[in-house]
Amino acid sequence: MEKDISQAVISRLPRYLRYLGDLKDxxxxxxxxxxxxxxxxxxxSQIRQDLNNFGGFGQQGYGYNxxxxxxxxxxxxxxxxxxxxxxxxxxxxxKALGNYMNFEKRGFxxxxxxxxxxxxxxQKVRNAEIMPMDRLASxxxxxxxxxxxLTIPKxxxxxxxxxxxxxxxxxxxxxxxxxxxxxxxxxxxxxxLSDSLMKLSYNIARSAETKAE
Amino acid sequence: MEKDISQAVISRLPRYLRYLGDLKDxxxxxxxxxxxxxxxxxxxSQIRQDLNNFGGFGQQGYGYNxxxxxxxxxxxxxxxxxxxxxxxxxxxxxKALGNYMNFEKRGFxxxxxxxxxxxxxxQKVRNAEIMPMDRLASxxxxxxxxxxxLTIPKxxxxxxxxxxxxxxxxxxxxxxxxxxxxxxxxxxxxxxLSDSLMKLSYNIARSAETKAE
Numbered sequence: 001m002e003k004d005i006s007q008a009v010i011s012r013l014p015r016y017l018r019y020l021g022d023l024k025d026x027x028x029x030x031x032x033x034x035x036x037x038x039x040x041x042x043x044x045s046q047i048r049q050d051l052n053n054f055g056g057f058g059q060q061g062y063g064y065n066x067x068x069x070x071x072x073x074x075x076x077x078x079x080x081x082x083x084x085x086x087x088x089x090x091x092x093x094x095k096a097l098g099n100y101m102n103f104e105k106r107g108f109x110x111x112x113x114x115x116x117x118x119x120x121x122x123q124k125v126r127n128a129e130i131m132p133m134d135r136l137a138s139x140x141x142x143x144x145x146x147x148x149x150l151t152i153p154k155x156x157x158x159x160x161x162x163x164x165x166x167x168x169x170x171x172x173x174x175x176x177x178x179x180x181x182x183x184x185x186x187x188x189x190x191x192x193l194s195d196s197l198m199k200l201s202y203n204i205a206r207s208a209e210t211k212a213e
Numbered sequence: 214m215e216k217d218i219s220q221a222v223i224s225r226l227p228r229y230l231r232y233l234g235d236l237k238d239x240x241x242x243x244x245x246x247x248x249x250x251x252x253x254x255x256x257x258s259q260i261r262q263d264l265n266n267f268g269g270f271g272q273q274g275y276g277y278n279x280x281x282x283x284x285x286x287x288x289x290x291x292x293x294x295x296x297x298x299x300x301x302x303x304x305x306x307x308k309a310l311g312n313y314m315n316f317e318k319r320g321f322x323x324x325x326x327x328x329x330x331x332x333x334x335x336q337k338v339r340n341a342e343i344m345p346m347d348r349l350a351s352x353x354x355x356x357x358x359x360x361x362x363l364t365i366p367k368x369x370x371x372x373x374x375x376x377x378x379x380x381x382x383x384x385x386x387x388x389x390x391x392x393x394x395x396x397x398x399x400x401x402x403x404x405x406l407s408d409s410l411m412k413l414s415y416n417i418a419r420s421a422e423t424k425a426e
Contacts, residue, residue, distance in 0.1 A: 041392075096309055192228075194316070202226070
């Protein structure tokens with residue numbers, strides 16, 4: 001059933017989940033596509049179209065059951081599983097991600113952290129120990145690690161990507177400023193922060209031009 | 214001339230810049246669209262189309278001059294200006310961004326950091342002091358701050374967004390897990406890390422399904 005859903009729709013699902021989570025927290029039990037549309041500032045027809053991809057959970061004259069829609073979207077996003085996760089790079093960014101408790105709530109379980117810096121070894125980020133890089137391969141295998149988060153510089157990322165793949169990592173959440181080559185079947189999600197900042201500077205520059213005209 | 218460039222093309226420009234920067238660092242002076250295509254794993258025709266949006270910097274039989282193309286794309290992205298930047302939230306994520314020297318090289322100058330936590334006040338991240346929130350408004354005005362980076366939780370982000378706008382911020386780089394309402398003319402670039410992680414879990418779950426079939 002979910003075969004042909006475009007990545008564009010998938011990209012929008014976490015945002016639906018976020019709004020539905022907020023509604024849930026406020027104790028709201030149901031919402032019409034019109035109300036959700038006003039809240040999220042997208043058209044009601046887009047909402048209906050997006051959610052129809054999954055069989056459509058709305059009922060005529062009732063709208064959407066918030067709880068139900070929340071948990072269905074969660075399932076579609078794979079959040080009914082839990083994932084074992086390691087973070088490679090225990091600098092500020094690695095620690096920020098490691099400390100972000102909400103990931104744990106969504107089923108992303110931090111199992112360990114790795115860093116080349118000896119001074120950090122043995123320290124803990126929540127329950128996860130910071131370990132030396134030479135323990136990486138065996139740790140992945142012994143702890144069934146699903147996801148590796150890369151917060152190390154580009155050269156390090158390129159150096160360790162093969163170790164990750166060879167030892168059974170399923171997915172890489174890549175913050176290193178480089179595109180990774182991985183075999184098919186390994187999922188990569190890039191967060192290139194500089195790229196995002198440049199989009200911002202483009203839009204500032206363009207907006208200034210428009211005003212000057 | 215740059216009026217009708219789609220955000221999709223704009224989104225790809227930082228990646229071109231990244232590859233061209235690497236080529237520059239390697240001392241490579243020119244490159245054909247074919248070679249760039251192999252390197253970047255996009256079609257040569259896409260490259261030509263994208264770059265034609267800006268008048269096309271290639272020459273028949275020569276290819277692209279790396280230096281020239283790098284600096285032209287930089288200009289398009291507004292990187293020939295410099296931007297004054299503050300970071301609101303001096304936790305791990307704020308510090309990670311503040312310490313990222315490459316931003317400075319691109320013209321994003323960290324002027325100050327803000328946090329509600331008194332224990333942090335007076336500390337420095339590189340040259341930028343961590344200040345209390347009540348100095349935010351005057352600091353923005355007195356230092357001509359262009360960009361505010363939000364690395365605080367959602368409630369804080371919603372609380373301070375008006376202060377930013379009223380005091381002349383041009384753009385917000387938003388890491389808070391919430392959509393911001395800002396007046397037209399204020400640029401917002403969102404980095405919703407959870408959304409990105411959920412896309413990853415969706416792709417893992419889908420990939421596992423495919424294998425099970």
